[in-house]
Amino acid sequence: MTAQFTEVLHYQGAQMSLRTQPLSDYFYEMGTSPDFREKSTACWRRYIGKWEILLDRLYLVGIHATYKDGTTVTLGSLFPGFDERVFAHWYSGVLSIPQGAMTEYVHMGHLSSYERDLFLAVENGVIVDTQLRVNSVLLDEGDNIA
Numbered sequence: 794m795t796a797q798f799t800e801v802l803h804y805q806g807a808q809m810s811l812r813t814q815p816l817s818d819y820f821y822e823m824g825t826s827p828d829f830r831e832k833s834t835a836c837w838r839r840y841i842g843k844w845e846i847l848l849d850r851l852y853l854v855g856i857h858a859t860y861k862d863g864t865t866v867t868l869g870s871l872f873p874g875f876d877e878r879v880f881a882h883w884y885s886g887v888l889s890i891p892q893g894a895m896t897e898y899v900h901m902g903h904l905s906s907y908e909r910d911l912f913l914a915v916e917n918g919v920i921v922d923t924q925l926r927v928n929s930v931l932l933d934e935g936d937n938i939a
Contacts, residue, residue, distance in 0.1 A: 798836045802890060803845040803854075810891055815884040815915075816842045816853060822883055829866065830859040840866065844881075846913070849920040851881040851888070881918040888913040892925075 799810035817838060820826040829839035843855030854877070858866040869876040893908025914922035 798841055799891075800842045800844060801855075802888070803843075804890070805846075809911075811844060812889040812891060813886065814838060814842065815844070815851065815881050815886070815888070816840070816856075818886070819881075819883045827858075827866070827871065828861045830861050830863075832858075845878070846920060851884060851915055851918045851920070853879040853881055881915075884918055885916050886914075888915060 799812055800814060800816075802809045802811040832839055840856055840858035842853055843857070845852045845854045853868065853872075856866050856868060856871065860866060860870075864870075867876070868879060872879045890911040890913070891909075892911055908928060910926045910928065912924045912926065913920050914924075
């Protein structure tokens with residue numbers, strides 16, 4: 794599998810990569826997935842969601858995708874009546890946000906490693922916990938650590 798494009802997250806005034814795909818949980822709950830056109834081998838889910846955390850609540854604020862008939866996907870076409878933002882009440886899980894420099898590239902999914910990982914625990918769309926993990930960098934034998 795090819796390394797995959799991440800979702801986009803706006804959080805604490807910064808744009809970040811989001812390895813988690815909260816919208817896929819919505820499609821799973823609905824028992825169907827929209828008929829999106831294939832983008833590339835780097836985007837097997839066929840869309841890129843744009844997310845925002847406001848007052849500890851997760852919102853879908855955009856989507857980059859095309860229906861198979863060639864029309865552009867909008868928030869309003871997926872969620873009628875919600876053209877600007879959709880509260881992600883369906884999502885409970887952990888948002889995974891890589892931070893810092895990439896320390897190891899893995900050409901599969903979202904398996905590359907970074908200096909840090911920020912994890913946001915979410916329950917029904919509300920952030921309930923935040924954890925930061927600082928990842929160790931393995932050195933080759935003979936590397937100087939001083």
